[in-house]
Amino acid sequence: MALAPDDETGTAPRVADALHETLLAWFGSHARDLPWRAAGCSPWGVLVSELMLQQTPVARVEPTWRAWMERWPTPRDLAGAPTADVLRAWGRLGYPRRALRLQECARTISRDHAGAVPSTEDALVALPGIGAYTAAAVVAFAYRRRSVVLDTNVRRVLARVMDGAALPAPTLTVAERRRAASLVPDDDARAAAWAGASMELGALVCTARAPHCDVCPVVALCRWRADGYPDDEHAHRRRSQPWTGTDRQARGRIMAELRAADHPIPETELARVWPDHEQRLRALDGLVDDGLLVRESGADADGDLPPTLVSLPR
DNA sequence: AAACCGGGGTA
DNA sequence: TACCCAGGTTT
Known part of the structure; x- marks a missing residue:
């Protein structure tokens, strides 16, 4: 009866134990030495890293994170910064709304939580820019407490090891959670x-492509593997996002121009x-x-129609 | 459930 | 060229 499926989950407990022992031992010797994993890293540092890592790879986040934490070590530091500076420091990480949400997050933490990052998932999810994944990640990585961290890497690892599927379903299901x-x-x-171990395996070994x-x-x-690497059953439902010529690319170009400017720019110049x-x-x-730019009317020296200027929010 | 939101690296 | 990557919010 030892290999009978668990009545709740359909998972054999012995498989779970073997997974834990093997993967935790592997993580002990193969975990990357990332700055937000350092012993002295604050919960705020962990939270900042998680926001930056939403859709942006580690290699591009690391230098930005270091500079960011040196400049704004606490939520109150970021809360008091000019938003224009925050957007410039975010640089080319992408999805600049995340930078805006991170600053809103800092302000809410400063105002409602005495400047301390909350340690419960309920309080964390209530913060701007923090969803189920990020809340669970902060609980686990900043406070070393139990939570269900389920990102795309963990989903892929479990789909393969447990379900024999090439990739997880396009959308997260209740049963999967x-x-x-x-x-x-x-x-x-x-x-x-x-x-950490299940995410790391997905990021370094159990990668999507190869x-x-x-x-x-x-x-x-x-x-x-045991089933002979069957193909992805959901391949027909996955579609990649186009990029060239999209509004997103246009937004990126415009934001890059405004980050580089040290004064308001006439709209027409864009x-x-x-x-x-x-x-x-x-x-x-x-x-x-989105609050990423502000419009203002230009100087009106001689009664002509003033050009509209745009700039990063103060 | 689906659309929207960046950008760089790699096969 | 196509596809990948530590998601969240809005509709």
């Missing part, structure tokens, strides 16, 4: 280590970086709506 929860060790310290099964510590437990008039206006409107 419940199964992931059942695999998190009960103990706080081991649960936090499990979160997994490195030759060096995988759990290769012997992997159902996807035609230099995005010639299409209609699309430029649409992108500009969106950026203003």
Whole structure:
């Protein structure tokens, strides 16, 4: 009866134990030495890293994170900074709304939490820019407490090892979350280590395109491998996002121009970086709506119609 | 459930 | 060229 499925989850407890032992041991010797994993890193440092790591790879986040934490070591420091400086420091990490949300986050923490990063998922999820994944990650990595950290890497690892699927379903299901929860060790310290280990395996070994099964510590437990690497069942439903010529690219060009400028710029001058008039206006409107840019009327020296100027918010 | 939101690296 | 990558918010 030892290999009978767990009545709640359909998971054999013995498989879970073997996964834990193997993966935690592997993580002990293969974890990357990242600055937000250092012993002295504050919860705020962990939170900042998680916001930056939403959709941006480690290699590009690391230098920005170091400079950011040196400049604004605490939530109160960031809360008091000019938003223009925050957006410039964010640089080319992408999705600049995250920078705005991070500063809002700092202000809420300063005002409602006495400047201390909350340690519960409920309080964390209530903060701007923090969803289920980031809240769980802060609980695990900043406070070393048990949580269910389920990002795209963990989903892929579990889909392969447990389900024998090439990739997880396009959208996270309730059953998937419940199964992931059942695999998190009960103990706080081991649960936090499990979160790091399962993410790390997905990031370094069990990669989406070309997994490195030759060096995988759990290769012997992997159902996807045992089943002969079946194809992705959901391939027909996945579509990649276009980039060239999109509004997103236009927004990026405009933001880059404004970050580089040290004074307001006439709207018409932005035609230099995005010639299409209609699309430029649409992108500009969106950026203003998002609070990433502000419009102001230009100086009116001689009664002519003043040009509209745009700049980063103060 | 689907759309929107950046940008750089790699096969 | 196509696809990948430590998500969250809005509709």
